[in-house]
Amino acid sequence: MEQWINAVLLGLLEGITEFLPISSTGHLIVLGDLLHFDDSFSKLFDVVIQLGAILAVVWLYRHKFTHILATLKSDATSRQFVINVFLAFAPAVVIGLIAHDFIKSVLFSTTVVGWAFLVGGVVILIVERVAPVPRFERTEDLPKLSALKIGLFQCLAMIPGTSRSGATIIGALLLGVARTTATEFSFFLAIPTMAGATVLDLWKARHDIVNSQWTLIGIGFVVAFVSALIVVRGLIGFISRHGFKWFAIYRIIAGATILAWVYHLI
Numbered sequence: 001m002e003q004w005i006n007a008v009l010l011g012l013l014e015g016i017t018e019f020l021p022i023s024s025t026g027h028l029i030v031l032g033d034l035l036h037f038d039d040s041f042s043k044l045f046d047v048v049i050q051l052g053a054i055l056a057v058v059w060l061y062r063h064k065f066t067h068i069l070a071t072l073k074s075d076a077t078s079r080q081f082v083i084n085v086f087l088a089f090a091p092a093v094v095i096g097l098i099a100h101d102f103i104k105s106v107l108f109s110t111t112v113v114g115w116a117f118l119v120g121g122v123v124i125l126i127v128e129r130v131a132p133v134p135r136f137e138r139t140e141d142l143p144k145l146s147a148l149k150i151g152l153f154q155c156l157a158m159i160p161g162t163s164r165s166g167a168t169i170i171g172a173l174l175l176g177v178a179r180t181t182a183t184e185f186s187f188f189l190a191i192p193t194m195a196g197a198t199v200l201d202l203w204k205a206r207h208d209i210v211n212s213q214w215t216l217i218g219i220g221f222v223v224a225f226v227s228a229l230i231v232v233r234g235l236i237g238f239i240s241r242h243g244f245k246w247f248a249i250y251r252i253i254a255g256a257t258i259l260a261w262v263y264h265l266i
Contacts, residue, residue, distance in 0.1 A: 011220035015227025018053035021166030052224035088151035116161025117255030124248035
């Protein structure tokens with residue numbers, strides 16, 4: 001029962017934080033440490049339940065995706081959307097396959113998360129001030145090279161605590177993408193990125209997972225999906241009104257608190 005409760009708590013945290021620029025992985029690592037849910041299975045669990053949150057985006061944008069699939073052959077705009085998402089996804093495939101084991105064994109630590117939170121918060125505050133005037137209002141409007149560059153920014157999120165959505169959004173803002181469009185593009189890019197990460201991790205662990213662990217994954221997956229549905233619905237409106245400043249402030253406070261805890265200052 002304790003493990004089921006842990007799965008619910010972690011799934012809820014994942015769904016709430018996945019699309020906010022505050023790092024869902026970082027939060028899962030810290031909460032996992034607090035719950036003593038920090039073994040090799042926990043790393044697989046953290047990745048797989050992220051796909052539950054990603055499927056919330058698939059559901060919420062289902063009409064857009066259905067339209068794109070239906071008009072892919074006849075509409076240049078639909079093709080450009082798919083090309084841009086693919087180009088932005090490609091760097092994560094290459095770097096992820098090369099560095100996957102190193103990232104999981106070395107970088108998945110509370111200390112790394114604390115520093116990434118802190119530095120990422122400062123970077124967001126700076127970018128909010130220096131970002132150029134937006135030139136691109138739709139994902140389909142992005143030049144191919146800009147989409148590829150955004151994908152390179154996303155790769156920074158392989159450092160736990162950086163935030164996949166945060167790195168994607170910051171890169172897009174610096175390249176002249178409007179705030180709401182940058183946020184939506186981070187949603188779309190999450191779909192192939194997290195689906196790929198989930199498939200890779202499940203394949204590597206296919207002989208090690210027992211039935212009780214599948215149950216925990218299922219619980220976390222469903223809770224992440226439901227909670228992400230709620231968060232994504234309101235996120236675009238919040239960002240259009242308030243920007244990313246409050247997320248940056250939260251990151252700085254959280255990062256400083258985590259580091260103070262790690263270094264036994266509190």
